[in-house]
Amino acid sequence: MSSLEITVTVIVVIVSVVIGLYFGLIPLRVEETTEEQNKYSQVLGIIGVGLVIVLIFTKQDFASWAAIFAMLAGVLIAKIPPLHRWGLEQFPWMAPAKPKSPLKRAKPAGKGAGGKKRK
Numbered sequence: 001m002s003s004l005e006i007t008v009t010v011i012v013v014i015v016s017v018v019i020g021l022y023f024g025l026i027p028l029r030v031e032e033t034t035e036e037q038n039k040y041s042q043v044l045g046i047i048g049v050g051l052v053i054v055l056i057f058t059k060q061d062f063a064s065w066a067a068i069f070a071m072l073a074g075v076l077i078a079k080i081p082p083l084h085r086w087g088l089e090q091f092p093w094m095a096p097a098k099p100k101s102p103l104k105r106a107k108p109a110g111k112g113a114g115g116k117k118r119k
Helices: 003-027 034-055 059-079 081-090
Strands: none
Touching: 003 034, 003 059, 003 081, 034 059, 059 081
């Protein structure tokens, strides 16, 4: 490997780990993400996929595989519970969105439910 390939690989791995960490820190469910988190996840997803495609077309096979594994490693590292809590403390805007409507109370089982009364 030439020094250019090593430099490209190192830069790609750093960028890919950051992308993976972002995806690991935001909520997985779409209904729990804020509008800002959703927008950034779309942009970073396009950047991540575009980066891998550009690396494949430029015959940087090692760097493209390194990018894929670095993104996966970033997600897995960010999902480790103590690191996830620490990351959300450092970056509170990545926390899940607050529910938009209050939870509805369950109706208590009444006498009109048609069931027999237990003794």
